[in-house]
Amino acid sequence: ALEEEVRGGACRSRERIGVARTEVAQLNGSLEKLQLEGVDSVTVGELESGKTDVRAQRKQLNVEIETIFPRLTVLNTELAAVFAMLPS
Secondary structure (H helix, E strand, O other): OHHHHHHOOOOOOHHHHHHHHHHHHHHHHHHHHHHHHHHOOOOOOOOOOOHHHHHHHHHHHHHHHHHHHHHHHHHHHHHHHHHHHOOO
16 A cells, blocks of 8 residues: 555655655564564474475565565655655
8 A cells, every 4th residue: 555655646745755654664674573573483393294384384474575675675765766856
């Protein structure tokens, strides 16, 4: 929704862009926390069965998470560019 708002031109005030950039930063932080404390913290050493499946699922989740980080970076860059073009 935020991506669509930015790319659709709905973010045109300095205030809204500031809020959007804060949202992007919070999403980035939440995603990092999810990856580190959620996905990467799953251990398989004590499992008696399903180790391969759990490892594969953990790897897939990390792949999906890693595709989101660049999107957030691009979104933040786009917001910064629009912010810079707005009158003070």
